[in-house]
Every structure is written in C-alpha cells, then in structure tokens.
Amino acid sequence: MLFNSYTFIFLFLPICLIAYYAVFRFGPRAQVSVLAIASLVFYCGWDLRYLPLLLGSVLLNFVAGRAIAQCNKKSRMAKLILIFAISINLLILGYYKYADFFIQNINAAFGADFNVLHIILPLGISFFTFTQTAFLVDTYSGKSDEPNLIQYLAFVTYFPHLIAGPILHHHETIPQFQRGAAIKACWMAPGIAMFAIGLFKKVVIADTFGAIARTIFNSYASGAQTLTGADAWLGALAYTFQLYFDFSAYCDMAVGASLMFGIYIPLNFNSPYKAVSIIDFWRRWHMTLSRYLRDYLYIALGGNRRGNYRRYQNLIITMLIGGLWHGAGWTFIIWGGLHGLYLIINHLWRAISGGNRETAVGRWAGRLLTFLCVVVAWVFFRSESVSSAVSMLSAMASAPQSLSPAVAKTVLEIMVPQALIDAGFQVSASYVAAATILIGLLIVWACRNAQELVFKKSPWDFPLEQAPEPEDWTARKMLLPLSSAAFLVGLAALIAAPPGEFLYFNF
Amino acid sequence: MSPRSFVLSFCALSLITLLAYAFSFSSILGAPLAAEYWLRGTSLVKLKLARDVESPKVLFVGGSSTLFSIDTAQLSMATGKSAINMGLHAGLPLKYHFDFAKKALRHGDTVVVVPEYGYYRRDLANTEWFINQVLAWDGEYYRNASAKEKAKFIIDTPGMKIVDAVLSDIFSKRIREKFTYRYPVTEDEALKVFQAGWNNVRAKNAPERRVFQYYFNNINDHGDINNTVGSDSPKTSGYGLIEGFAFNGDALSEIANFKEYCDSIGVKMVMGFAPIMNDGVVKNNITAITKNMDGIKSKMTSMGIIFIDSPGDVFFDQKYFFDTDSHLNIDGKKLRSHDLERKI
Numbered sequence: 001m002l003f004n005s006y007t008f009i010f011l012f013l014p015i016c017l018i019a020y021y022a023v024f025r026f027g028p029r030a031q032v033s034v035l036a037i038a039s040l041v042f043y044c045g046w047d048l049r050y051l052p053l054l055l056g057s058v059l060l061n062f063v064a065g066r067a068i069a070q071c072n073k074k075s076r077m078a079k080l081i082l083i084f085a086i087s088i089n090l091l092i093l094g095y096y097k098y099a100d101f102f103i104q105n106i107n108a109a110f111g112a113d114f115n116v117l118h119i120i121l122p123l124g125i126s127f128f129t130f131t132q133t134a135f136l137v138d139t140y141s142g143k144s145d146e147p148n149l150i151q152y153l154a155f156v157t158y159f160p161h162l163i164a165g166p167i168l169h170h171h172e173t174i175p176q177f178q179r180g181a182a183i184k185a186c187w188m189a190p191g192i193a194m195f196a197i198g199l200f201k202k203v204v205i206a207d208t209f210g211a212i213a214r215t216i217f218n219s220y221a222s223g224a225q226t227l228t229g230a231d232a233w234l235g236a237l238a239y240t241f242q243l244y245f246d247f248s249a250y251c252d253m254a255v256g257a258s259l260m261f262g263i264y265i266p267l268n269f270n271s272p273y274k275a276v277s278i279i280d281f282w283r284r285w286h287m288t289l290s291r292y293l294r295d296y297l298y299i300a301l302g303g304n305r306r307g308n309y310r311r312y313q314n315l316i317i318t319m320l321i322g323g324l325w326h327g328a329g330w331t332f333i334i335w336g337g338l339h340g341l342y343l344i345i346n347h348l349w350r351a352i353s354g355g356n357r358e359t360a361v362g363r364w365a366g367r368l369l370t371f372l373c374v375v376v377a378w379v380f381f382r383s384e385s386v387s388s389a390v391s392m393l394s395a396m397a398s399a400p401q402s403l404s405p406a407v408a409k410t411v412l413e414i415m416v417p418q419a420l421i422d423a424g425f426q427v428s429a430s431y432v433a434a435a436t437i438l439i440g441l442l443i444v445w446a447c448r449n450a451q452e453l454v455f456k457k458s459p460w461d462f463p464l465e466q467a468p469e470p471e472d473w474t475a476r477k478m479l480l481p482l483s484s485a486a487f488l489v490g491l492a493a494l495i496a497a498p499p500g501e502f503l504y505f506n507f
Numbered sequence: 508m509s510p511r512s513f514v515l516s517f518c519a520l521s522l523i524t525l526l527a528y529a530f531s532f533s534s535i536l537g538a539p540l541a542a543e544y545w546l547r548g549t550s551l552v553k554l555k556l557a558r559d560v561e562s563p564k565v566l567f568v569g570g571s572s573t574l575f576s577i578d579t580a581q582l583s584m585a586t587g588k589s590a591i592n593m594g595l596h597a598g599l600p601l602k603y604h605f606d607f608a609k610k611a612l613r614h615g616d617t618v619v620v621v622p623e624y625g626y627y628r629r630d631l632a633n634t635e636w637f638i639n640q641v642l643a644w645d646g647e648y649y650r651n652a653s654a655k656e657k658a659k660f661i662i663d664t665p666g667m668k669i670v671d672a673v674l675s676d677i678f679s680k681r682i683r684e685k686f687t688y689r690y691p692v693t694e695d696e697a698l699k700v701f702q703a704g705w706n707n708v709r710a711k712n713a714p715e716r717r718v719f720q721y722y723f724n725n726i727n728d729h730g731d732i733n734n735t736v737g738s739d740s741p742k743t744s745g746y747g748l749i750e751g752f753a754f755n756g757d758a759l760s761e762i763a764n765f766k767e768y769c770d771s772i773g774v775k776m777v778m779g780f781a782p783i784m785n786d787g788v789v790k791n792n793i794t795a796i797t798k799n800m801d802g803i804k805s806k807m808t809s810m811g812i813i814f815i816d817s818p819g820d821v822f823f824d825q826k827y828f829f830d831t832d833s834h835l836n837i838d839g840k841k842l843r844s845h846d847l848e849r850k851i
Contacts, residue, residue, distance in 0.1 A: 189510035192517055417667070418541060419674035423681040473510050480513060484520045488528075492666030 001045035003195075003253040004202050004494060012042065013257060016159075020261055021183040028180030032154045035177070035261065039157035043123070046163070050122035053092070054157065060088060061132040062152045065139045073142045082140045086133050093129045096122055101328030124163045126325055128156050130292055135170045137296055145174040158265075160254040164247075166268040166288035172464035173265070181262025190454045190470050191259030193483040197450045198252030200486035203493040206245035208414060209440065212433075213239035213382070215410045220392050221384035231407045232395035234433050239382045240375050241440040244273060247286070252450040264464045266291075267451060273374070273444040276358070276366035278342040279350075281374060289325075293318050312347070316340035326381070331389060335381040342373050367445070403430050411436075453479060532661050533649060535642060538675040539682045539689035542643035546596055548697035548723035549574075550607060553730040555698060557591040557611035565590040565851055568608045569621040570597025572781040575834035577621070578844040579729040585848045588617075592730035597623040597833070598636045601758060603648070605765040614773040617851070619815070620765070621779045623833060624746045627803060631757045633663035642672050644691040700724050735829040735836045743784040743825075743832045749792045752799040754806060763810055777813040779850075780804075782843060784832040785822040815850040 001008050016038040023030035044051055064085035071078035096119055103114045135155075138144055147155060147170065155173050156162075181187065216235025219227055251268040258265045266288050275281035282290045298318040304311040316337065323336015358366075376393065383389035403411065408429030412421070415432045451458055457472040508516070557566060565588050567577050573594025582590045593608055601622060608618055633641075638660070641648050649660060675682060683689055692700075704724025719725065719734040727733050762778075769776040780800060783789060789796060800818040807814050827839030835843055 185510035185514050189513040189517075192514065196517075417671045417674050419538075419671045419678060419682070422539070422541065422675065422686065423678035424685060473508075473513075477508065480508065480516050480520065484517055484524065487517075488521060488524055489666065492669070 001042055003250065003257065004199055004490070006491075006494070007045075009199075009491075012038075012045075013260070017183075017260055024180065024182050028178055029150065031180050032177045033150050035158060036150055036154040039154065039159040039162060042159035043157060043162060046123050050125075053122055054124075054128065057089070057092065057128060057132065058153050058156050061085060061136060061156075062149055065136055065144060065152070068136065068139045069144055069146055074140065078140055082136055085136050089129050089133050089136075093125060095119070096125055098324075098328045127162065127165050127167060130167050130289075130325075131156055134167070134292060134296055138170065143171065145170055147174045147177075151177050158258075158263075160258040161265055164250050164254075165286070166251065166254065166266050167292050168265060168288075169291075173263070175465040176263045184262070184469065186469050186471055186473060187259050187262045189473060191256045193256070193454045193479055194252045194259065194450050195256030196483040196487035196490065197453065198249040198254075198256060199490035200249075201245045201252065201450075202249035203490050205440075205443075206242050206249055207493075209238045209242035209245065209436075211414045212411060212436070213242050216407060217382055217384070217388075217392075219406070220388040223388075226404050226406065227395060228401040228404050228407075229395045229398040230401050230403050230430070230433075232392045234403065234407065234411075234437070235392065236375050236379050236396060237437050237440070240273075240378050241437075241444070243378065243382075244444060248449070255451070259470070264459060264467055266464060267460045269449070270451075271444065271449045273371055274367065275370050276363045277370055278339065278346045278373060281370055282339075282343070289322065293322050297321060308347075308351075312344045315343050315347075319343065330386050331380045331383050334386065334389075335377050338373075338377045338380065342377075403433060408433075453482070529658070529661055532657075532664075533646070535669065535672040535676060536646035536649055537644075537691060538642055538672040539679050539686065540639055540643040540672060540675050541686075542639050542689075543596065543598075543721075544644050544688050544690075544692075545722045546599075546640065547644040548692045548700060549726060550595060551692065551694045551697040552701045552723050552726060553591065553593055553595075554607070554610055555694065556728060556730055557593060560589040560591060562613040563615035563617065564588065564613075565617045565619060566608055566611060567592050567594060567619045567621060568604050569594045569781065570599065570604070570623045570626075570833075571595065572597065572623050572833040573621045574730075574732050575735060575829060575836075576782050576840050576843050577731065577847065578840045579731055580727055581841065581844045582848055582851065583729060585845075586851055588851065590729060590851075592726075594621075594730070597625065598634065598640070600631070600633070600637060601626050601629065601761045602631075603637075605761065605768075609768065612769070612772065612774050617775045617777065618769060619777050619779055619847075619851070620762075621781055623781050624748055624803075627758050628747065628753060628755050629758055630755050631659075631761075633660055635665060635668065638664050638668060642668070643689070646691065697723055701726065731840075733837075735834065735840070738826050738828055738836055739830045740825060741784070741828050741830060741832050741834075743787045743789045745788045745792065746781075746783060746796070746832075748783075748796040748799045749788060750795075752802055759806070759810070762807070762812070766810065766812055775813075777815050778807050779814070779847075780816040780818065780821040781833060782821045782823050782828075782835050782839065784825055784828050786825045789822075815847075820846055 001012055003009075016034070019038070020031055020034045023034055040051065040055075043054060064081055067081050068078045068085075071081070099119055100116050103116050106112050107114055135144065151174055154177055155168060155170055158168065158173070161168055213235055216227065216231055217239065219231075220235070248269045255265055255267065268287050268289075270284040270287065272281050272285035275284050298314055301314040301317060302310055303314060317340075319336045319340030320333055321336070323332045323334070323339070326332045326335070376396075379392050379396075380386070380389045383392065402408075411429045411433050412427060415436060416427050420427060451460070453476070455470065455472060459467040459470050459472075462468065557564070565579075565582070565586075567573050567579060567590065571594060574592060574596075575594070577592055577594070579590035579592040582588075591611070593604070593611070595604065595607070604620075604622075612618060641660070642664075649657065652660065701723050704722075719736070721732075725733055766776050768774075780803075783796070785793075797818045804814045804817070821843070823835065823839050823842065827835055827842065829836035829839075
C-alpha cells in the first residue's frame with residue numbers, strides 16, 4: 001500500500017484514524033495497539049511473505065533488549081548479548097541485501113561459478129534493522145525507555161516510517177506512545193496540509209522529473225551512443241530533482257500522516273539543496289540516517305577524537321557503509337566514497353580558510369559547488385553500472401550540444417500537452433527542458449519547504465518527546481487554497497498512472 | 508486561521524471543487540483530440556444498416572477482428588439471412604459493443620459475439636484510449652451513462668487528459684483547420700460519405716490494396732471493411748493465450764448480462780472464436796493455446812451459451828492476415844465466412 005494510492009488515502013488512513021481515536025478512552029495502551037495492528041496490516045499490504053521475518057526480528061530484538069536491560073550496565077554478559085543480537089541483525093540484513101552482490105563479486109574476482117540466489121529484498125529491512133540496532137546499543141548504554149512488547153512493536157513497525165524512514169529513535173517515539181492522544185484540530189490541520197503538499201510533490205513533480213530521468217538513464221544503461229552532453233546533463237539534473245522531490249514528498253507524507261495521530265516523527269529533510277557545503281548538505285538530507293551514521297558508526301569508530309588523519313579515515317568508512325546501506329552495488333559504494341571525499345575536502349577547506357565570515361556571494365558559490373558535487377554523485381547513485389555512470393559523466397564533461405532527437409521527443413511528450421502541438425505551436429524541446437530545470441531550481445532554492453509553510457514555529461526545534469502540541473499553527477491564508485489544490489491536483493495526477501513507488505523503498 | 512477552521516475549510520473546499528469538476532466535466536466532451544474519429548462514422552453507418560434490415564437478421568459483434576474477418580455480405584447471400592457486421596474496435600469495452608448491438612437487436616434475431624481474447628481477461632476500468640475516444644467523438648456515451656458509470660469515468664480520466672482536452676477546446680479552431688476530420692460527425696454526414704464512397708464498388712471489393720483506409724467510406728452495405736487485399740505479413744503476438752488463462756469476473760458478468768438481455772427479448776445469442784495466426788509463438792505453443800481456447804469454450808458453454816467454433820476452426824496461415832494478427836484479409840475472411848455459413 002502506497003501513501004500515494006487511493007486505498008491508503010481514502011480507506012486505510014481514515015479507518016486507522018477512526019479506530020485510533022475511538023479507543024482513546026481506553027488509554028494509550030489501546031491506542032498503541034491500534035497503531036501496531038494497523039502497521040502490520042500496512043506491511044501485509046505490501047508482501048505477506050516477509051511478515052514472519054519482520055515479527056521475528058522485532059521479537060528477537062525485544063527479547064535481546066530486555067535481556068541486556070536485566071544485566072548490569074555495560075557488563076560482560078550485556079555486551080555478549082548485544083554483540084550476538086547485532087550480529088544476527090546484520091546477518092539477516094547481509095543475507096537478504098548483500099548475498100547476491102557478494103556471490104557476483106566472488107564469481108567475477110575468482111572466476112567461480114556460484115549460483116546467484118535471486119533473493120527478493122524484504123521491504124523496509126534496512127530501516128527496521130537500523131532502528132533496532134540503535135535501540136540495542138542504547139539499551140546497553142542504559143538509555144533505553146524499556147517499552148513493553150506492544151509499544152516496541154509499534155515503534156519498529158509504525159507505518160508512516162516503516163518502509164522508507166525516517167529512522168526513528170526510541171527515545172523520541174516511545175514516550176509519545178506512552179502519553180496517548182485525543183483527536184485535536186491542532187494535530188489534524190498541519191498533518192493534512194503536510195500530507196497534501198507531499199502528495200503533490202510526489203505525483204506531480206517527482207514523477208514528471210522521473211519520467212525524463214528514466215528515459216535518459218535507461219538509454220545509457222542500454223549502451224546507446226547517440227546521446228549528447230545536453231542529454232546527460234538533463235538526465236542527471238532530472239534525477240537530482242526526482243530524488244529530492246520523491247524523498248521529501250515521502251517524508252512530508254510520513255510526517256503529515258503521523259501528525260494526524262498526534263505523534264511527531266523526526267524530520268528527514270530540510271531543503272538539502274539549499275546547503276552551502278557538503279557538511280551542511282548532510283545535516284539537511286536524510287537527516288535521521290546522518291544522525292544514525294554519526295552516533296552509531298562514526299563516533300563508534302572514534303570520530304574525530306584521534307586526530308585529523310583518523311577523522312578522515314572514519315569519515316570515508318562511514319560514508320562507504322552509508323553508500324552500501326543504500327544498495328548492494330559498486331555504484332552505491334562509489335557514491336558513498338565520493339561523499340566521503342567531499343566531506344574530507346570540506347573539512348580541510350574549513351581548516352585552511354579558518355573562521356572567515358561568509359558573504360552572500362560566498363554562500364551562493366558554496367551552494368552552487370555543493371549542488372554540482374551532489375549532482376555528479378547522483379549519477380553513480382542512479383546508474384545501472386559504473387561504466388554507464390562514467391560514460392554519462394564523460395558526456396557531461398564534453399562540449400555543449402543540443403538535445404538529441406530521441407530525448408527532445410521524450411521531453412515534448414512528457415512536458416507539452418499534445419493539444420499545443422496539434423494547434424501548430426512551435427515548441428523547442430531545449431527551451432522546455434531548460435524551463436523545467438529552472439523551475440526545479442527555483443523550487444529547491446527559493447521556496448519554503450513544507451514544514452516552513454505549515455508551521456510558524458517548528459516543533460522540531462524541541463526534543464520530540466518534549467515538543468509541545470503544534471499550537472503555533474501558521475496564520476498564512478494561502479495554505480488553505482495551496483494545500484487543497486495540491487491535494488486535488490495530486491489526486492487527479494494519480495489517475496494518469498498507477499501510483500509509482502517511492503525511490504527510497506528500494507534501499 | 509485556526510486549525511479547526513482549516514480542517515473544515517479544507518474538507519469543504521475539496522468537496523466543492525470535486526463536485527464542480529464533476530458537473531463541468533461534460534463541457535470538455537467533443538474536444539478535437541487526436542483519436543479514432545473513423546469509428547464514430549463507422550458506428551453510425553453500421554447502426555443505420557442494422558436498423559434498416561428486417562428481422563430476423565444476424566448481427567456479428569466484436570472488435571476490429573470481427574470488422575475485418577467476417578464477410579457478412581457473402582454470408583447473407585449464402586444463407587439467405589440478412590447479416591450485418593457490427594465489429595468496431597477492440598479498444599472499446601465489451602459493454603460498449605453489447606450496448607451498441609442492443610440498439611439494433613429485435614425479437615427473432617441472432618447475435619454472434621466474437622470477442623478478441625483479451626476481452627475475457629479485461630476488467631471494467633476505462634482505459635486511457637477509450638477515455639480519449641469518448642472525449643473526442645462519443646459524448647453521447649458519457650451523457651447516457653448512469654451516475655455510477657459517470658463517476659467512474661471521471662475518476663478514471665487522467666489529469667493530463669483533461670488539460671489536453673481543455674487546451675484542445677481553447678485552440679479548436681486552429682486544430683480543426685489542420686485536422687479537418689476532428690469532429691463528431693452526424694448520422695447524415697456519415698451516411699453521405701458512406702454512400703459517396705461506394706457508388707461504384709458497393710457489391711464487390713476493389714482489386715487493389717491502395718484504396719484501403721480506416722474510414723467509413725470503406726465499408727460495404729453489410730458493415731464489413733473492404734479492400735483488405737494482400738498481407739503486410741504481420742507477426743503474431745500469442746493473443747495472451749500462451750500462459751495460464753484467468754477469466755476476469757467483470758467480463759464474465761458482462762457476457763452473462765448480455766445473454767440474459769438477449770433471452771429476455773427473444774434473441775438467440777451464440778459465441779465464436781476470433782481468428783488466430785498459426786505462426787511464430789502460436790505454432791510453438793499450440794498445445795497451451797488450444798487448451799486455453801477449450802477452457803474459454805467450456806466456460807461459455809457452462810454459462811448456457813452456444814459456442815459455434817472449435818479451436819481448430821480459427822487457425823489461419825500468416826498469408827491470410829492483412830495488417831495485424833487479428834485482421835484477416837480478403838482471402839482469409841472468405842475462408843472464415845465459408846466455415847461460418849454452415850454454423851449459422
């Protein structure tokens with residue numbers, strides 16, 4: 001079941017909300033049970049086959065967490081249980097996500113002939129594995145909230161985040177489950193507005209950029225030789241915007257749906273293309289993954305405590321693992337490595353330039369450079385293979401040319417209504433492509449993001465478990481027509497094609 | 508604005524906009540979109556031909572496979588029963604064909620339904636192709652639909668199609684200057700074109716391929732498309748019969764409803780198979796295809812429908828197909844019709 005489907009919008013979500021608030025008088029325990037059941041139904045809506053895996057994983061980690069909590073803080077036994085439980089988690093993740101990649105590389109490197117297993121990746125496995133390992137580590141450090149089984153089940157499987165994040169932290173979520181929530185307009189209003197904006201972003205903006213990007217990347221994957229530098233730039237930029245709008249749409253819809261239940265989940269996105277440096281970018285892009293990698297990997301590796309050399313080494317390792325987390329493939333590893341490299345250069349630059357005050361020109365130069373670096377890295381992230389990424393980047397580095405006829409035709413088909421062509425209007429595909437990219441840039445650089453549009457004061461400025469009810473509702477009159485229009489246009493656009501999956505479902 | 512006002516206003520505004528959209532939907536009907544306008548004239552001519560023939564008559568109902576593959580003129584002469592080819596296009600829903608036939612069916616008639624194989628698996632969703640046709644040339648379909656069907660049609664219409672239709676309406680003058688045929692013809696206009704086109708070749712096919720066209724001046728006075736001379740040597744697709752064949756419940760209901768209707772007005776309903784090209788993947792999977800065709804026949808028979816064909820009756824060599832693997836050419840349809848003569 002997708003957030004951007006009629007079933008979710010008109011059936012699943014309303015039924016869950018009615019059930020959730022109907023049991024309010026029975027207390028938070030009943031409400032959290034409704035959330036847990038709803039989340040399992042939501043997961044079954046995807047694939048019933050992996051429900052036992054999800055439930056087994058939840059049970060294993062819950063029992064391990066309990067066992068660790070029973071031991072003395074950081075005792076040898078607690079450590080043994082922690083290592084055992086994390087190993088099991090990583091083994092499961094490794095089997096489902098990386099086994100085929102490992103076999104393929106062994107075959108390639110040693111000329112072996114092991115059969116590839118063709119394992120289907122269980123949805124959300126990367127997310128629920130990370131969520132639970134963080135819980136185990138915190139329990140070991142004595143920072144657990146000691147939830148009961150239902151609370152823990154709801155925390156791990158909570159449907160707004162289950163498939164594609166954000167990666168929840170138990171410390172932020174479980175106290176909210178424990179307090180329960182009565183139906184209040186101050187939760188519903190921002191929830192509806194954010195959900196509507198997310199729906200529009202996904203089905204209108206992201207899927208349109210996606211259609212352009214798909215054509216061009218598929219051409220590179222098939223080894224087409226007729227593509228020009230302009231095609232490559234268009235493909236790379238279209239994917240850059242597709243991923244941005246797709247992922248931020250998912251996050252807006254997840255946050256919005258959760259707000260309707262009176263529960264904050266962490267922000268995952270904060271206008272990342274406005275970042276003025278790569279360090280800034282990673283504070284704005286997939287924020288909960290960055291937090292996880294920083295807290296549970298980078299710092300665990302030693303962080304910056306043992307000098308600059310070790311710091312840079314840790315950065316590279318962290319980003320390589322971050323890349324591998326996104327997918328079992330060399331393109332993802334290279335993507336992670338590139339970002340690790342960018343981060344090192346950024347830290348070095350900071351060290352060299354010292355505490356110079358930033359000027360507006362400097363900020364824009366930083367923004368442009370960061371954006372370009374991110375675009376280049378996305379080419380690896382999206383490409384089918386390293387070789388097709390390299391040939392696309394080579395084309396991007398070549399002398400400027402116009403769009404190839406095939407890509408020009410695709411752009412016109414996607415962006416220009418047939419009626420205008422039939423009416424005899426001469427439309428240049430190059431201008432249309434340029435205007436499309438400019439609109440993308442305008443939105444990501446000049447517009448407020450969803451949370452800025454909806455809230456006068458962001459509840460995410462507080463620790464989530466202590467954040468007040470979202471009373472600081474925006475007074476912007478434009479939000480009503482904007483979100484209604486976004487919702488309706490989003491619904492209408494949904495008709496054009498079956499709801500497309502969010503890109504982050506693949507990771 | 509307070510959160511409470513926002514929630515109420517959001518719901519009210521969305522509802523009002525949706526209702527306004529639904530009520531204004533019919534204003535975009537007749538927009539000069541790119542569509543199969545020849546079907547409009549063809550259906551008007553066929554309906555006129557069918558209504559003008561005295562009962563008892565035989566109507567052949569189906570998509571373009573029926574339009575191309577049955578020589579009702581030959582059948583009429585051979586059997587002495589007036590037969591009309593009501594075949595249109597397989598993109599149209601099954602119910603569309605049935606409703607079309609109902610307009611001409613009278614007590615004592617026989618209706619031979621020859622659906623393309625995809626129809627048995629098709630649900631009730633309005634395809635984008637069909638929506639396009641309705642918006643372009645068949646506003647009556649929408650206007651005559653029930654409230655439920657209208658709501659479904661609106662829900663199934665893609666947002667981009669609406670944009671296209673609205674823009675086509677705005678620039679209709681420019682578009683029609685360029686594409687003069689993009690308007691829904693009236694019955695009089697269609698009949699005029701039909702008669703003018705067949706003044707000299709009414710009773711026989713022209714011997715040359717060059718006069719063929721998808722237009723309503725290219726059908727004979729039994730509704731068959733003519734001048735399908737020669738073969739483009741089309742490739743066979745397998746007709747969706749190679750893998751396991753699963754019936755769609757909606758399709759079966761439509762067929763059952765039509766059967767019930769025919770029974771209620773004293774019309775004999777029978778069914779047959781659409782032609783199959785015995786080549787390529789079909790040749791390689793003949794056992795699976797025959798098994799699936801047997802399955803179709805058993806299913807229809809179990810619904811109380813007389814099935815006049817056996818699988819072996821409708822396999823034809825590639826040379827008998829005109830431009831697609833569903834369209835028999837002039838020689839192919841002669842063979843097919845000769846077989847049908849003894850079955851009708």
